[in-house]
């Protein structure tokens with residue numbers, strides 16, 4: 001355990017949804033890893049909340065099983081777990097009943113006395129979105145929340161179902177909490193490689209001068225998954241890929257790639273610069289949607305030798321479902337830096353490979369003196385930022401092949417986290433939970449960002465609601481999505497980039 005850093009102040013963390021999947025797979029492993037790495041406060045307690053009948057012991061066993069299965073640390077940490085788990089308790093409570101909330105106020109009082117100080121009180125809402133407004137409106141009157149310095153509420157995605165519901169939820173939150181107390185989480189922003197975009201762009205003199213329409217041909221963001229909906233059919237039927245991935249993760253990543261340089265790293269400065277990008281993205285008119293967006297749904301088929309069901313055969317999915325499991329969109333940013341540089345984004349489930357990458361495709365070299373037959377590609381300069389499963393950045397440029405005559409082929413200069421650093425990178429949720437305890441909202445979404453992102457995707461959603469898809473399912477598991485997605489980019493004389501073969505094991 002290292003001790004050369006400042007730990008966050010005393011914290012009392014309530015997890016609504018303490019018996020749920022997110023806590024089991026992500027939050028508890030993250031909190032335990034923070035503990036192992038010496039990042040948890042000297043004084044802390046975690047209270048998991050749910051209706052299931054656990055006692056403290058069975059709850060701790062349930063969480064430890066999750067940690068064993070899902071933590072990035074594969075070695076067993078039984079001794080440290082004993083210490084950590086003493087700080088974890090379970091509170092059986094129905095979050096929809098007003099009278100139960102007094103229990104929370106009592107726990108806060110009890111811990112205040114035990115700590116000898118007022119701790120951060122964090123309410124993490126890891127519950128289905130329809131429960132969030134009810135919980136928020138019951139937390140407000142508890143008065144714990146009156147202390148704007150110490151009390152925080154963390155709201156999981158999806159933040160609203162559409163623009164109206166997001167605005168309504170923002171209004172409700174604002175009536176109970178100060179904006180500084182609200183942490184709208186988007187776990188992509190906690191990923192090391194996503195945070196590194198700002199370091200790459202603004203801590204180097206090398207890239208920024210060419211990071212604009214004069215040198216960049218286009219940008220791509222791909223977030224492809226091999227998994228299907230994994231038993232989440234119920235949730236996914238009311239969501240779809242556009243709401244689940246584009247409205248939040250992909251647009252947030254796009255903002256990191258496209259934003260102007262911040263003058264400092266204050267939370268609001270970064271968020272101001274990001275929201276500027278969202279405001280500058282050209283809104284796609286409803287009657288232009290078919291030219292700029294493609295939706296897809298996977299059918300049954302085979303993936304890596306295994307037979308897999310189609311989306312419509314998944315649990316809790318309608319047999320005639322029109323839900324999108326794949327989306328590709330072409331965006332434009334109407335500002336000085338990005339005019340006429342298309343941003344192609346795509347995401348899908350049951351695709352050929354797990355691959356989250358950003359591709360910055362530079363323009364072709366001017367006055368290309370080499371004979372066309374010397375080169376096997378005419379636009380070789382490309383920067384690829386891999387977010388998952390590999391974490392690396394590769395710069396592709398043209399090189400002369402050894403030998404007589406002139407033959408050119410692209411080569412890659414690679415920075416890989418694995419090779420460059422010995423320390424293991426934290427999981428996104430570790431970074432984000434630590435930020436909440438420290439009161440740093442830089443990596444969380446502000447209300448105007450959420451609303452701006454919904455405004456951009458509403459015309460697409462509305463256009464799709466007006467016209468039921470006639471060709472679903474329209475892509476096979478293990479493919480790169482529907483043919484129309486290829487056409488979307490091919491019409492512009494470009495093609496989707498995937499990682500080179502060694503990545504795709």
Ligand SMILES: NC(=O)C1=CN([C@@H]2O[C@H](COP(=O)(O)OP(=O)(O)OC[C@H]3O[C@@H](n4cnc5c(N)ncnc54)[C@H](OP(=O)(O)O)[C@@H]3O)[C@@H](O)[C@H]2O)C=CC1
Pocket residue numbers: 016017018019020021022023025049050051052093094095096125126127128129131156157158
């Ligand atoms: N799972 C994941 O990987 C991810 C999830 N999310 C988001 O996190 C949130 C939670 O998802 P997930 O954990 O998968 O969902 P689950 O269905 O696994 O868990 C839901 C939780 O809510 C609790 N709950 C439901 N009703 C009540 C109630 N009336 N009173 C008290 N507790 C209640 C359940 O407890 P009990 O059954 O004991 O009552 C359970 O702990 C969702 O918004 C989801 O979109 C976001 C990113 C990834």
Ligand SMILES: O=C1O[C@H](COP(=O)(O)O)[C@@H](O)[C@H](O)[C@H]1O
Pocket residue numbers: 225244245356388
């Ligand atoms: O928020 C979500 O993200 C995951 C993908 O996250 P990643 O970190 O594995 O890229 C996605 O599977 C899920 O549907 C969505 O809700």
